[in-house]
Amino acid sequence: MSKRSYELARRLELGALALEAFASSLTEFEWQSRLPRDGRKIGVVVHHVASVYPIEIELAQTVANGQAVEGLTWDVIDKMNADHARKFDNVTKAETIQLLKENSAAAASAIRELTDAALDQAAPVSLYANALLTCQFLLEDHAVRHSFHHLGRIRAALQERTLARLTA
Numbered sequence: 001m002s003k004r005s006y007e008l009a010r011r012l013e014l015g016a017l018a019l020e021a022f023a024s025s026l027t028e029f030e031w032q033s034r035l036p037r038d039g040r041k042i043g044v045v046v047h048h049v050a051s052v053y054p055i056e057i058e059l060a061q062t063v064a065n066g067q068a069v070e071g072l073t074w075d076v077i078d079k080m081n082a083d084h085a086r087k088f089d090n091v092t093k094a095e096t097i098q099l100l101k102e103n104s105a106a107a108a109s110a111i112r113e114l115t116d117a118a119l120d121q122a123a124p125v126s127l128y129a130n131a132l133l134t135c136q137f138l139l140e141d142h143a144v145r146h147s148f149h150h151l152g153r154i155r156a157a158l159q160e161r162t163l164a165r166l167t168a
Helices: 003-025 027-032 042-064 074-087 095-114 117-122 135-141 143-167
Strands: 123-126 129-136
Touching: 003 042, 003 095, 003 117, 003 143, 027 042, 027 129, 042 074, 042 095, 042 123, 042 135, 042 143, 074 117, 095 143, 117 129, 135 143
Parallel strands: none
Antiparallel strands: 123 129
16 A cells, blocks of 8 residues: 555545534534535535545546546536435435445545555546646545535534624
């Protein structure tokens, strides 16, 4: 196992654990609350993170194999996210946390299998105007960062809500 792949996998696990711990502490009201500007329920966003790990890993593996990522645009991602939000509008905390545990473990395992050469492999990625990007960049910008990104947004939204209540 590469030291780099181990560290990337560990960072993904740390993010997933932090998201899991925070999500576990949410009340049902908070779980069902919608994020400002995003519109999705907090529980749906946590489920979103859990459910896209396999897709994010597949994209990174595509690049690791020297193949271009084609047809992926922000419009495609926006549609995927909207479809997911509709389908999982009433997702439970228990099923979401279980999916988060399973998919983050599988993602970390897949990352640990990558060699340094695979992490350094670059290929065109349509999401970034076909820029030549490395497998490691895709991992860091998506699967590894994803839990941290949404956890930060969820915390900020809940803090804003609390401050608004206190100052009202």
